[in-house]
Amino acid sequence: MSSSRRPVDSAETVTRALTVEPSRCVYVADNPAKDFVTARKLGWRTVRVAREGGEYKSPANDPTWDAERVIESGELFIGEWPRTIDDRYRLSLPTECVEALVGGSDGCTLAKERPGCLSLWNTSQWQGWLNQGVELMRGKLRSGRLDRRAESVQLFGRLLSTRYRTAPIAGRGRLAIPEAFRDFLGVEPGGELLVVGAAVCIELWRPESWAQHIGEQMPGFRQLFDQLTE
Numbered sequence: 001m002s003s004s005r006r007p008v009d010s011a012e013t014v015t016r017a018l019t020v021e022p023s024r025c026v027y028v029a030d031n032p033a034k035d036f037v038t039a040r041k042l043g044w045r046t047v048r049v050a051r052e053g054g055e056y057k058s059p060a061n062d063p064t065w066d067a068e069r070v071i072e073s074g075e076l077f078i079g080e081w082p083r084t085i086d087d088r089y090r091l092s093l094p095t096e097c098v099e100a101l102v103g104g105s106d107g108c109t110l111a112k113e114r115p116g117c118l119s120l121w122n123t124s125q126w127q128g129w130l131n132q133g134v135e136l137m138r139g140k141l142r143s144g145r146l147d148r149r150a151e152s153v154q155l156f157g158r159l160l161s162t163r164y165r166t167a168p169i170a171g172r173g174r175l176a177i178p179e180a181f182r183d184f185l186g187v188e189p190g191g192e193l194l195v196v197g198a199a200v201c202i203e204l205w206r207p208e209s210w211a212q213h214i215g216e217q218m219p220g221f222r223q224l225f226d227q228l229t230e
Contacts, residue, residue: 032066049078077197087189093173107168116209120202
C-alpha cells in the first residue's frame with residue numbers, strides 16, 4: 001500500500017481494520033528512510049519500489065529500516081493519490097507518472113474498466129495490444145472459426161466501440177474526463193476520486209468502488225505477489 005498519508009498512520013489503521021494476520025499484509029512504498037519501520041514492527045511483509053532515477057533508489061543506511069524485497073520499477077506505475085474533480089471534470093495527474101504515460105505524445109488512451117473505474121494507458125502500448133488482438137480476430141473470422149460465435153463477436157464489437165478513446169493531457173498533467181466517460185466513473189464536479197497505479201497503467205477510481213474492490217482483493221495479495229515474483 002502506498003498513499004499520501006504518513007506510513008505510521010496508514011499501516012496501523014489498516015492493521016486495525018483488516019481481519020487477517022499481519023503476516024498476510026504487504027506494505028509497498030518507496031522511501032527506505034521511513035516508510036517500512038512501522039510496517040515491519042507490526043509484522044507486515046514489505047516491498048520497496050526502486051524507481052529508475054528516483055529520489056529513493058538507494059537502500060537505507062540501516063538495513064532494518066528497509067523493505068524485505070526491492071523491485072526495480074522501470075515503467076511500473078505504483079502509488080495512490082487523492083484528487084478532486086473541478087467543475088470542468090478536470091484533474092491533475094501525478095507528475096512522476098505523466099512522462100511514462102504520454103511517452104512523447106500529447107495524450108494517453110482512456111478506457112472503461114468497470115463502473116467506478118477508468119484506466120489510462122500509454123497510447124502506443126495500448127494500440128499495439130489492440131492491433132494484435134483485432135488482427136487475430138480478423139484471421140479467425142476469415143477462416144470461419146468464429147461462425148458459431150456470432151453473438152460473442154457482436155458483444156466484443158459493442159464493448160470495443162464504446163470502451164476507449166484518446167484523451168489529451170495538458171500542461172502540468174491536467175486531464176479532462178470526456179463526457180461519455182463521466183457517468184461510468186460516477187464522480188460529480190467537486191467530488192473526490194483516487195488515482196491509483198496499476199503497474200502497467202494508471203486508474204481513476206470512485207472512492208466507494210475502490211474501497212469495495214480492495215476489500216475483496218486484498219486478502220489474496222500475498223499469494224498473488226508470491227506467484228508474480230517467484
